[in-house]
Amino acid sequence: MQSSSSPPGPEHLPVSQRLKALRERAGYSIRALAQDLGMGNRFSTYSFYETKQKKEYLPVDLVRRLVPLLSERGDPPISPGEVWALSGVIPGGSDLNDGIERATRAQAPRRNADGTVTINEYDISPHAGSGAIVGDTDCGAGESHASIAAWHMPRAFVENYVSDPSALVIIRVAGNSMEPDFMAGERVMVDTAHRVPSPDGVYVLWNGLGVVLKQLMLVPNSNPPRIRIISVNPTYPMDEVDASELVINGRVVGKWVWK
Template identity: 45%
Template sequence: MSFKKNLRIAMDAAGIGPAELGRQLGITSQAVSQWLSPDGGYPKGKRMDALKAILGDLDGPTDEKPKDDEAPMISPAGRCLNAVIIPEINVTASAGPGMLPPDFGNERNQSVVAEWQIPAEFLGKHLSAIDSLKVISVIGDSMAPEYAHGEKVLVDLGQRVPSPPGTFVLWDGYGFVLKRLEILVGSDKPCVRISSVNPEYADYERPLEDVAVNGRVVGKWVWK
């Protein structure tokens, strides 16, 4: 719920209109009405404290866009202070027949080639956990057109169980690949179906114990 909605509910509960609230705060009723308008701002500092003293706690998530003087803070190093820093590592997942991988699960064998800054609020709307994310590159065309050669993908290393089915990076016993995984039920030995988007590449099955699932692909960057 936004600040404006919280404010309106609190005013209604207290039976206070913009004119009376403005009088108690020492401001005009127009200023209060502005807080309630879709494009208006909201009080800060001592004025917010005074408002809470009259109406109670108005805290809560806000869906308002920050104004120029409320823009996200930037650190001296050029980092947005409310952003998640996601490392891009020197790993490429083959969207093709596979390739020899680095030890993807061992950070000592990885090097960071870039850092991606993504607003924490945005990630929180789409992901339940944001502390195990990496960016890697795709090579090959087996997952085209969904994942094109050269695209960057966001991988959640915390999601390593292919249930529900989805796109994962994994060692399939032959190479390090980016493929769609689905657990097959009803077989004597747990198996997974490994499939591509490009119909020129055939599906194949592997025993689950013979593959190493490194993480689920949870996003990608597309430039148009």
């Protein structure tokens, strides 16, 4: 009989710890696995899943790419089922493809029967939360910000500009560092799935104190890659950091302009 003080089995550990254990068992470093996943030198994007992931399961698309990389490696060899379990898919009892489809639907956003898609607006003021715009998304850190509204937009219209609206959120600009391009109080739409600072553009960052909008530009020929952090308002200084140091919540893909 297992005593009450015995450590929990792997299946009861947070998914971040289970992912780390499988990676180490497979003999991968964080950097090497990030590269094999197609994330290049931006291994901090992958490391989020081992350090700050809050959801119960990993995204199905990520696990789909992990399966061929981790399976049959390690001692004892890792089974595909162990990897699929990170996304909530447990092979056995039902067809694997059915399980993948169910997990994908469970992780998908709400697409409404009337042809609209629901996009949440979040309060990014410092008192409302810290780190990621949404605490259990795949970026940032800390507690989530407060959802203050739900916008219903025609799905066909949104998909003209963003192929997959599932990761879109709406926030209001805070502060004046991006004036006159982005004025305080204006609403912008952010693709939280786009967390790699390429191409150059306006992104939402966690700067250690709050969530802010900044223009990001890759420093040409830098190795490791370095990113310039630029404020449109010239009274704010420009900064430059290694790409691996950035905590990016997403890319700004649109804003409301009232005439």
